[in-house]
Amino acid sequence: MSSTTWERLRPKQEVKSWVDVVWFKGAIPKLSFNMWVANYDRLPTRSRLVAWGLPISANCPLCSNYFETRDHLLLSCTYNQAIWREVFSRCNHPVAPFTNWAELLSWIRAATSSKVRLLRKLATQLVVYHLWKQRNNLIHNQISLPPATVFRNIDRELRNIISARRHRKGYASLMVMWLR
Structure with missing residues (x-):
């Protein structure tokens, strides 16, 4: 019944x-949730807030050059290029820079092994989370961190995630892959 x-x-x-x-064994709930919201393009970006009638600038707070959309903020903003470059150096570069969200998801799935795919999932979720966090930190607290600092935070958090799960299947060799 x-x-x-x-x-x-x-x-x-x-x-x-x-x-x-978005949802996989070993995922961190706050990262998965943020990725889920981003995947549905429901993050309250400035372009969405303007469309809802808020009297604010729709420009990206990180670069001020383009409208703040999900794809711009998380993929093509000049601020995040250094962060993605570091991630790509550890998780294999894509053939071409991402122009939209679908290409990011395809890059994650196109990994040659399940370990690389897991590393890409974790790293991508961390990048999305930390870029959104930095965007909010800049808007609400007027604190701007350089991209290198944001990447250091991502790096530290990913190392902690891998270390905490090092005895689980699939995680044993991730640290070596990430540190190369």
Whole structure:
């Protein structure tokens, strides 16, 4: 009886193609949640806030050159290029720079091994989380950290995640991959 009620309240949908990039075994909940919101393009970026009627500038707070959209803020802003460059040096460079979110998700899935794919998932979720955090820190606290500092925070957090899970299957060799 309760299962029938549950199914009527929450009908099953087809599994989304991005689900394995957002939700996976060993993921950090706050990072996965932030990635999920970003994946649905529901982060309250300035361009969305302006569309809702807020009287603010739609320009990116990090570079001030373009409208702040998800794809600009997280993928193509000049501020984040140094951060992505460091991640790419550890997780294999994409063929070309990302121009949209779908290309980022494809790059994560295109990894040649499950260990590289796991490292890309963790690193990408950390980059998305920390870029959003830095954006909010700049807007709300007027504190601007250089990209190198943001990457150091990402690096430290990823090392901690890997170290805490080093005895789990799939995590044993991630530190060596990340540090090369």
